[in-house]
Amino acid sequence: MASQLTAGRDGPVDLEIILPVFNEETVLDALFGRLDLVFDSQARLDHQLSSVRFLIIDDGSSDNTAARIAQLIREGLPARLIRLSRNFGHQAALSAGLDHAKADLVAIMDADLQDPPEIILEMVQAWRGGADVAFGVRENRKEGIIKKFAYAAFYRVYAFLAEVDVPLDSGDFSLLDRKVVEAMKQLPERLRFPRGLRTWVGFNHVAIPYERLARQEGESKYDWRSLYHLATDGIAAMSIRPLRIVQFSTFFSSLFTLILGTGLAVRVSMGSNLDPEVYWSLIVCLAVLATSSVNLACLYIFSAYIGRTYLEIKGRPTFVVMETVPAEKDPSE
CATH class of the missing domain: 1.10.287 (Helix Hairpins)
Incomplete structure (x- = not known):
């Protein structure tokens, strides 16, 4: 079984990292500086990554986020920028990224560096070991006690109500095989909850534990209202x-x-x-x-x-x- 899972996974592959951004001008230099270090030439050679590109989804930013990213692309940043016409929300931005991704492997991470990009290399190794989906599980969060409690409560209520087995304390941070991305794109619903759909389509999943860090710069775009809508939409999307x-x-x-x-x-x-x-x-x-x-x-x-x-x-x-x-x-x- 293991040989079947890993067949054809020993050679070089290309990787695309989806980065949804919304008014993240202050964090861009730190973000791409960190990504450049993590995915340098030696790391790409060690993990047999023929290319690493960034698919940046600007979700209607009102600051200079899009202009700064466009400038970096002109200066040689290996990236594509997809600008949405307004702020459609984080889950819609992720859906746009999945619809436009073209690589063999597609990773999803937040631009605020709370998800350590080094973990993506561990996810690549998990994929080579047979995983079709490698997803991050947050062992600890650098956030206030009230938010920690709210997140923990949501994931447990969500897991109880969901009609598929969903992992606890797992967000959007993940790496997907091409066939998983294609399966998710074929689903007909327009109000998407990608982390739930990722579980629903099935395939072989592997959890990667990590510590979720505090934001490097700026403020979280998820206020209590946004978190409430995320929770109710997620439950309604995945369960009756x-x-x-x-x-x-x-x-x-x-x-x-x-x-x-x-x-x-x-x-x-x-x-x-x-x-x-x-x-x-x-x-x-x-x-x-x-x-x-x-x-x-x-x-x-x-x-x-x-x-x-x-x-x-x-x-x-x-x-x-x-x-x-x-x-x-x-x-x-």
Whole structure:
């Protein structure tokens, strides 16, 4: 089995690294300086990488990020810049990268250097050992305790609700074989959650543990609102179990109301000293409270799925490309 997995993986391959950026002007010099050191000529020779190129997705930056990257490309940076027409969001930017990637191996990492690029070389070795997907697992995060707790809670709720086995504490940082990228591109949904789709398409996965570092420069673009949308979109994209929970909740809510009503009838028929009107008031209040809480929770879950369905039915593209640098040639020419 091992020989089949590793067949054809001993020779040179080309690597493309997807880097989504949004207002990251201050970190660009540190980013490309680090990448230049990690993927120098000796490292490429040692890991049999015939080429290493960067696929940079500018997600509607309003600062000089795109201009600075275009300048670096003109100065010889081995990269392509895909500029989106506005800020479509991190997951859409990753989808744009996957759609435009052409290499044998495709890596995904954040531009803020919280994901150490040195780990990508370990992922390449894992690929040579038979992995189709090598993904990073965060053993520790250099972030505040509240965010750490929120991330840990999300990954565990997500893993519980997902209908495929998803790894805990694993984000988008990964390396994908060409066939995995092609499989993900064939999926029809437009509101994509790449880390979930990466798991859904299957193939052979290997976890690479690492320590997630603090940002080198600038501030995180993921505020609490963005993290909330990421969490709800991710769960709605990968599971219908919340809808099944709604079904069970409705059943048990009705059962609870029935039990309360039966208890009331029994107490009244036994001639309890307590005024029956008091019993009725208590039972009705409890029943209304219980059913109202369940109904509100159900409406919340329904709204997430209905909103997602509404956006999918519109058929709008996941992203719109405004410009590529260097400019892509017209195939008709």
